Amino acid sequence: MLDPTSYIITKILKSIPLGKNTCVEVVDSNGIIISSNNPSRILTSSDHDRFLSSLAINKKTSIGFCHRCHLDEGRDRSRTNDIMAFAPLSSASWGVLLREPQEIVFAPASTLKKRFLILGVISILTALTLAIGLSRSIVKPVQTLINATRRIGEGDLSLPVKINSKDEIGVLARSFDNMRLRLHDSLEKIKRHNMELEHIVMERTRQLRESQRKISALLKQVISSQEEERRRIARELHDETLQDISAFLMKMDMCRLYPEKIDIKKIEEMREILVNIHQGIQGIIQNLRPSILDDLGLEASIRWILEKNLKDKGINYFFEIRGHGNMRLDPQIETTLFRIIQEAVSNVAKHSHAENVFVLLKRSEEGINVEIEDDGVGFDVEAALNNVSPDGRGLGIIGMKERASLFDGLLSICSAPGMGTRITLKFPLRKNKKENG
Incomplete structure (x- = not known):
């Protein structure tokens, strides 16, 4: 047991x-x-x-x-x-x-519980650390990008996107900043272009206003020239032709009252009066449009202009022709050339105080060139073009340029005070169907 x-x-x-x-x-x-x-x-x-x-x-x-x-x-x-x-x-x-x-019984469980608590605390701390790290590496950069997009949306492109990380967000930030720079450059270019366009518009507006002013001045000059031409014709008719006609009528009345006193001398006196009347009317007609331009052509008309405007002033002139001298031009071009040369020679006679004038006419199959040069006092071309005086000074030059441009011609003036004046006129040539044989 x-x-x-x-x-x-x-x-x-x-x-x-x-x-x-x-x-x-x-x-x-x-x-x-x-x-x-x-x-x-x-x-x-x-x-x-x-x-x-x-x-x-x-x-x-x-x-x-x-x-x-x-x-x-x-x-x-x-x-x-x-x-x-x-x-x-x-x-x-x-x-x-x-x-x-x-x-003692629950010691392993308590130990495990403590370990779990410690592990939990470590896990929480790790999670907090990761959260802070993620906040710094993701949330904060994303917030920076959001703020940058807000600034760009409001038009502020001056501040860069400051994210220096090498991850995907950093790559996105750098791409975004490159876009900001390109957008900034584009906006600056647009601003510059807008300023240039505004400047161009202002310049075009100024030019239009200047053109309108010149057109208005030219219109006034045309009206003034018409009135002046009418006054000149009326004065010539009154001072010369009308007086000659009155004298002729008086002679006729005397002959009618005293027919017995009619002799060869009286007839010669009456004939002389008629000749003067005829010459006076012919002079008026030639001043309006010289028949010599239609009858004999441009070269003879230029000689007539030089003779009429310079000879009485005591100014020597030299006229040279080169090229196809007998070829007739389009009547409109001939008239335009005649009027431009007439205006230029008239200005020389009135303002240049020159002693010598040289005129060169060069003709070819492609075009016609005219050069008019004097040894006078000269003038400031820009000042004359930009500051048209109330009495019409400067309008003659503008009128010549406008006449030339109507037929694709080019007129240039080279002058300076004390250096004389040189006028060059170039016209593309259009032949007249009728040529002088």
Whole structure:
């Protein structure tokens, strides 16, 4: 038979590696401890004897909590929580009771819990660190891009996009900044073009106003010239032709009243009066449109202009013709050339105080050139063109240029005070179908 109180069982129980304050006991059906790893508790009543007795009798296992407050004298009597496990023996009405402090039983779980807490704290700190890093690497650059787009949308292209990272957002930021620079350059070009266009528009407006002013002045000059021409014709008719006619009528009346006094002398006087009338009317007609231009052509007309305007002024003139001298031009071009040369020679006679005038007419199959040069006092061409005087000075030059441009001609004037004047006239040639043979 096995003696449960034998020291051998107690020694076996004590040899079991257990933690501090852990006890293994064999309890009988009366709740008496018959063996224990703590020899002082052998044959003592368990502090849960009734409960354990019931379990032993009924062969039931149980695990539960209890507190340790019934230890022997000399032991730590502080109240502690234990885990108690009871397992009945199948061969006897005993049971094995294991009591171990709760902190030892749950030490692995507590350790695991602490480790999980530490791991959780580390994970939270890591997550916070990652969040801060992500905020700096993603959110902040994205916010910077948003602010940059807002500035650009408001028209501010002066500030760069400051993102220096080398990731995709950095690449996007650099591309965005390059776009900002190109957009800034494009806007600057547009502004410059707008300023240039405004300047061009202002210049064109000024030119139009200047052209309108010149046209208005030319129109006034045309009207004034017409009135002046009418006054000249009226004056010539009144001072010369009308007086000659009146004298002729008086002679006729005298002949009618005194027919016996008619002689060869009277007839010669009357004939001379008629000749003067004829010459006066012919002079008026020639001034309006010289028949010499239609009858003899441009060269003879130029000689007539030089003779009529310069000879009485004591100015020497030299006229040279080169090229196809006998070829007739389009009547409109001949008339235009005649009027331009007439105006130029008239200006020389009135204003140049020249001693010599040189006229060169060069003709070819491509065009006709006329050069008129004098050794007079000269003048400031730009000032004359840009500052038309109220009395019409400068309009003659403008009129010559306008006449030349009507037939694609080009007129240029080279002059300076004290340096004389040189006028060059170039016309593309259009032949007249009728040529002088």
